[in-house]
Amino acid sequence: MELQNIIFTDAHKEVREKARTIAIELLLPHAAKHDKEESYNEAAMAEAAKQGLLGTWIPKEYGGSGVGILGLALVVEELSKCDPAFGVAFAVNALGSIPLIIGGTEDQKNTYLPKVASGEYACAFALSEKFAGSDAGGLSVRAEQEEGGWRIFGEKKWTTNGSRADLITCFAVTDPKSRSRRISAFIVKNTDEGFSIRLDEDKMGIRSVPVSETVFNGVFVPDDRLLGERAGLGFKHSMMTLDWARPGVAAQAVGTAAGALDLAVTYATQRKQFSKPIVSFQMVQAMLADMATETEAARWLNYQTAALADAGKSVSKIAAMSKCFATDTAVKVATDAVQIFGGYGFMENYPVAKYYRDAKILQIYEGTNQVQRLIIARNLVKEAGKMEHYTSVIPKETQEAFGGELVGGNC
Numbered sequence: 001m002e003l004q005n006i007i008f009t010d011a012h013k014e015v016r017e018k019a020r021t022i023a024i025e026l027l028l029p030h031a032a033k034h035d036k037e038e039s040y041n042e043a044a045m046a047e048a049a050k051q052g053l054l055g056t057w058i059p060k061e062y063g064g065s066g067v068g069i070l071g072l073a074l075v076v077e078e079l080s081k082c083d084p085a086f087g088v089a090f091a092v093n094a095l096g097s098i099p100l101i102i103g104g105t106e107d108q109k110n111t112y113l114p115k116v117a118s119g120e121y122a123c124a125f126a127l128s129e130k131f132a133g134s135d136a137g138g139l140s141v142r143a144e145q146e147e148g149g150w151r152i153f154g155e156k157k158w159t160t161n162g163s164r165a166d167l168i169t170c171f172a173v174t175d176p177k178s179r180s181r182r183i184s185a186f187i188v189k190n191t192d193e194g195f196s197i198r199l200d201e202d203k204m205g206i207r208s209v210p211v212s213e214t215v216f217n218g219v220f221v222p223d224d225r226l227l228g229e230r231a232g233l234g235f236k237h238s239m240m241t242l243d244w245a246r247p248g249v250a251a252q253a254v255g256t257a258a259g260a261l262d263l264a265v266t267y268a269t270q271r272k273q274f275s276k277p278i279v280s281f282q283m284v285q286a287m288l289a290d291m292a293t294e295t296e297a298a299r300w301l302n303y304q305t306a307a308l309a310d311a312g313k314s315v316s317k318i319a320a321m322s323k324c325f326a327t328d329t330a331v332k333v334a335t336d337a338v339q340i341f342g343g344y345g346f347m348e349n350y351p352v353a354k355y356y357r358d359a360k361i362l363q364i365y366e367g368t369n370q371v372q373r374l375i376i377a378r379n380l381v382k383e384a385g386k387m388e389h390y391t392s393v394i395p396k397e398t399q400e401a402f403g404g405e406l407v408g409g410n411c
């Protein structure tokens with residue numbers, strides 16, 4: 001485990017404070033209404049843009065505030081605390097634009113990132129397809145090269161922000177015969193001819209952010225919108241993006257857990273049974289104590305992950321741990337919060353039911369938690385080869401050489 005200082009600068013504290021103000025003033029009072037109506041909180045997003053928060057993860061030289069993935073985690077956590085659905089509506093802009101930061105040419109970075117930072121361009125990330133979810137290498141959307149550019153054919157499933165995004169990072173097969181260089185990423189604009197939205201899904205949670213089926217019906221993208229200098233780097237870019245973006249999902253989860261916990265503590269001090277506030281019952285206290293401890297553990301694991309990412313370290317294993325632990329925690333804490341509200345927790349006119357519904361998707365998107373566990377286990381196996389001091393204390397009779405390939409699909 002690599003040690004990395006987690007340093008909160010004044011700039012980090014500033015973006016966190018701005019996010020907290022937006023969350024309390026523009027999210028919390030309206031979250032239920034937007035959820036019920038499946039309407040987007042335009043006012044809050046406009047304010048986030050005005051306050052410069054959409055440039056949080058974008059380097060200063062491209063118009064951002066340069067507070068990196070740690071800044072992103074702090075902002076998303078605050079927003080998700082008051083409305084988890086808005087947390088993803090915000091964070092998906094990072095998911096859609098991080099491929100540009102990781103793999104874009106200098107021209108692409110200069111052209112698009114300042115507009116993302118200012119809020120002029122909303123973003124989406126179109127990787128998943130109807131038959132390619134966890135097996136992201138198995139895409140069928142294809143791009144064919146022609147004079148001056150590429151033409152994209154096919155359909156993507158579950159593109160968060162799809163019907164709102166100006167820029168869609170779309171992953172498509174460009175070399176079907178290659179194993180390692182099969183996929184490339186393209187910068188698609190929502191105004192490109194042939195791009196359309198088939199539908200916005202009807203969802204169990206995060207109902208105020210659209211998740212769309214996006215259709216690429218021979219969309220022509222000029223050469224300068226192939227991400228990077230050459231074709232074939234798309235799979236690598238998508239996996240690197242997910243490593244960097246996972247602290248954003250973990251932050252949604254920490255915020256969701258923290259918001260549900262705050263509501264549960266507040267309610268437990270107000271609700272009386274047997275002539276006493278329910279918070280005086282030790283079983284309720286034990287639930288609250290575990291909820292708080294697990295939320296705090298998830299928070300600091302995520303800050304460490306973000307700090308490592310900002311330091312340019314490889315975060316594949318710890319980002320998977322952080323995403324997995326934080327999102328499992330969010331589901332558990334939101335479930336226990338409903339329990340503390342009793343029957344009222346099951347009612348939609350009380351706020352905690354929405355946290356419960358919003359939490360579930362966190363264990364599924366940006367790599368299911370089963371896939372995160374595969375990533376963690378694979379990294380452990382790789383590291384095992386470097387621990388000869390342990391090998392020497394295990395009696396030889398139980399040792400057999402292990403080839404290093406774990407059973408299980410791609411991730």
Ligand SMILES: Cc1cc2nc3c(=O)[nH]c(=O)nc-3n(C[C@H](O)[C@H](O)[C@H](O)COP(=O)(O)OP(=O)(O)OC[C@H]3O[C@@H](n4cnc5c(N)ncnc54)[C@H](O)[C@@H]3O)c2cc1C
Binds near residue numbers: 160
């Ligand atoms: C609301 C929502 C928003 C989304 N937003 C986006 C987005 O913006 N962009 C985007 O590209 N995608 C998005 N997705 C897609 C999301 O990332 C996928 O749903 C996810 O990766 C899982 O793929 P799948 O649903 O096809 O499930 P499958 O891959 O079919 O998995 C089904 C089950 O099998 C398990 N499983 C699969 N493979 C293995 C394995 N090798 N070992 C163990 N277990 C395994 C899974 O963990 C899961 O429990 C979104 C999805 C939803 C529902």
